[in-house]
Amino acid sequence: MADVSDQHAPRSLIVTFYGAYGRFATGPVPVAELIRLLAAVGVDAPSVRSSVSRLKRRGLLLPARTAAGAAGYALSPDARQLLDDGDRRVYATAPPKDEGWVLAVFSVPESERQKRHVLRSRLAGLGFGTAAPGVWIAPARLYEETRHTLERLGLDPYVDLFRGEHLGFAPTGEAVARWWDLAAVAARHEEFLDRHAGVLRAWESREDTPSEEAYRDYLLALDSWRHLPYADPGLPPELLPGDWPGARSAAVFQALHERLRDAGARFAGV
Structure with a gap:
């Protein structure tokens, strides 16, 4: 069904496998089993080992x-910890609510300017937008994950975190369009739909759910999807354009998850 492409890097697929199945194994996953399970999504043994x-x-x-x-x-x-934090985003089913914002304000000495780049990169990777130079903003529910990430990387001494609400002067919807590149995020959702909506339609036309096929299509869909809730921080719908594709892509992933995850677990042996 789904096609393996360059967008499914072997390293990413291994992380996706552990997130979906490997962490629920009763012990370490044998190397030979990893090779078997990654072969099912088109990754050869040398790529698995490297x-x-x-x-x-x-x-x-x-x-x-x-x-x-x-x-x-x-x-x-x-x-x-990374996977546990990610679960709250990857498997979220309820539309996000407006619960205010978390602000990250950082200052890095010139002698450690490389950490400035790492900080910007990590905050962007967590889904933060840029409100002003050195001031990054995200929905307040991302606070705990942000705190864990900065502490794990030893970056917390350079950052102050605040909770707050946007009081003006521009309407919050207009401000959000400055803080994030919404067109680029929407394009990511459309790309997911292009690749996986047809996979869902094909499964919906079937009554059987063979475990190896389910495993393959689920792992590829999860590998595509799990990056999206980081590019898209989950802004409240009222702050987004009316034709926002995020709800549609989330519905496709959720339907694939419900149809395929457990059947795929039989092939994964967990």
Whole structure:
């Protein structure tokens, strides 16, 4: 059904696998099992091994032995925290509410200017928009994840976080259009729909749900989707253009999740 493309990088697919299935295994996932499960989405064994090595160097995967003594990999505590934080975004089902904003104001000494770049990159990756130079803004519900991320990276000494509401002078909807590139975010949603809405229609026309096909299509859909709630911070609908595609793409992912996730778990062995 879904096509594997360059947009599904092997390293990303491995993280997606652990987020969907691997973290629920009773022990470390054996290397041989990782190779089997990634082959189902078109990743060859050398790519799995090199990607796992990179994830190990980043501290996300830890080498471990299974109960039977086979070589395998388990998630690090930091990786589990990342996935737990991400669950609130990736699997959100309710439309976001206007609960105010979290502001990140940072100051980095010139002698450590590289950390300034890392800070900007991480805040953007969390879904923050830019309200002014050195002042970043996001929906208030992202506070806990932002705090965890900055503490994990040792960037918290450079940042002050505030909660607040927008009081003017421009209407908040106009301000939001300055703080985020909404056209670029909408394009990401349309791309997801182009790639996966047809997959959902094909499944809706079937009564059977074979486990390997379900696993393959679910993992590819999740790999595409899980990045989107970070590009799109989940702004309240009343602040977005009327033809916003985010609700449609979220509905497609949720339907694929409900149809395919559990069937795919049988193929994944969890």
